[in-house]
Amino acid sequence: MRFIRLFGVNDWRVEFARRELDSRAECWTNLQGHEAGIVLAKTWTEHEPTPENLQRTAFHEVWELLTAELEIISSDYDMTIAMRNEAKERARHGLIRRLENCLLPLL
Numbered sequence: 001m002r003f004i005r006l007f008g009v010n011d012w013r014v015e016f017a018r019r020e021l022d023s024r025a026e027c028w029t030n031l032q033g034h035e036a037g038i039v040l041a042k043t044w045t046e047h048e049p050t051p052e053n054l055q056r057t058a059f060h061e062v063w064e065l066l067t068a069e070l071e072i073i074s075s076d077y078d079m080t081i082a083m084r085n086e087a088k089e090r091a092r093h094g095l096i097r098r099l100e101n102c103l104l105p106l107l
Contacts, residue, residue, distance in 0.1 A: 003062040007102050012036045012065060024049075025057045027064035031072045036065050066095060 004014060012029075014036045021041040029036045038061045040054075047053050069091040073084060
């Protein structure tokens with residue numbers, strides 16, 4: 001939740017859960033509804049879930065969410081090239097504005 005607030009992810013409805021997974025965590029997204037889920041594994045096999053590892057994993061999954069729109073746009077074959085380029089431009093500048101809003105006040 002900390003990184004969701006830090007990066008101002010207010011435009012997504014994010015659900016959190018814990019389940020058995022093959023990895024430490026995962027992020028799923030639905031671009032049309034701006035819905036997302038961040039799932040943390042109940043058990044970890046390769047690393048202990050220390051506070052540092054949990055923080056790194058949470059940070060990673062929030063960045064999966066932040067870059068999801070670019071990933072979805074780049075693989076949407078129903079879009080024309082012009083539509084895709086316009087959508088990528090909007091998504092890229094949205095990410096830059098988000099970084100400006102959260103990082104520039106700290107500098």
